[in-house]
Amino acid sequence: MESDPARTRLLQLADERRVSLSRLSQMLGKNSSYLQQFVRKGSPRRLEEQDRGMLARFFGVDERELGKMKENSYVIPDQSRKRDWIDVPRLMVGASAGPGADPDGELVFDTIRFSWRWLRSMGLQPGHLSTIVVSGDSMEPSLRDGDEILVDRTLRPLRDGIHVVRVGDSLLVKRLDTGRPGKIMLISDNPAYPPVECAAPDVEVIGRVVWKGGRI
Incomplete structure (x- = not known):
């Protein structure tokens, strides 16, 4: 062909x-x-x-x-604005902010549009971004059940902050404390959930949470 x-x-x-x-x-x-x-x-x-x-x-x-384009199409693309907005994929997975949830598989089912200028000001690259929905209450009040989070999957040295991680077959959203060599502490913002200490090799860091959105 x-x-x-x-x-x-x-x-x-x-x-x-x-x-x-x-x-x-x-x-x-x-x-x-x-x-x-x-x-x-x-x-x-x-x-x-x-x-x-x-x-x-x-x-x-x-x-x-x-x-x-079709000959009778009246759509005239504006070349000067085509980089103004970036559609970031929404993945059909839920990051549990609770005991743990099994991922449904990383299937793209929709997109959320972000300003290219804003992403650039945040130091984010569109090709390394995706959004997923939070499930559970263990990260309240920072993240609530149903919140949409923007995850930066850029490979960077691990640091403290809110991350999406995989532990075994579960996908979790937690704060990470990396202060102890060879250990990673998974911390919930909701005091009802105690911290969980894991061996570093048992925690796969998917990405860092850099933005959230949700209903008021």
């Missing part, structure tokens, strides 16, 4: 954001092989307008990078 710039660009964007074509297909509400077939087999010949628009908003690019 002759190389198509739209297919090549889609692969490049997915690689930069570190998200699979399967997850992107599910975000569009399609079969998990939809975009794989589009890229590898040329079927469909072009992305549907709605799908192209959603992908463009997710990646923060001009729709025309992912295929030709």
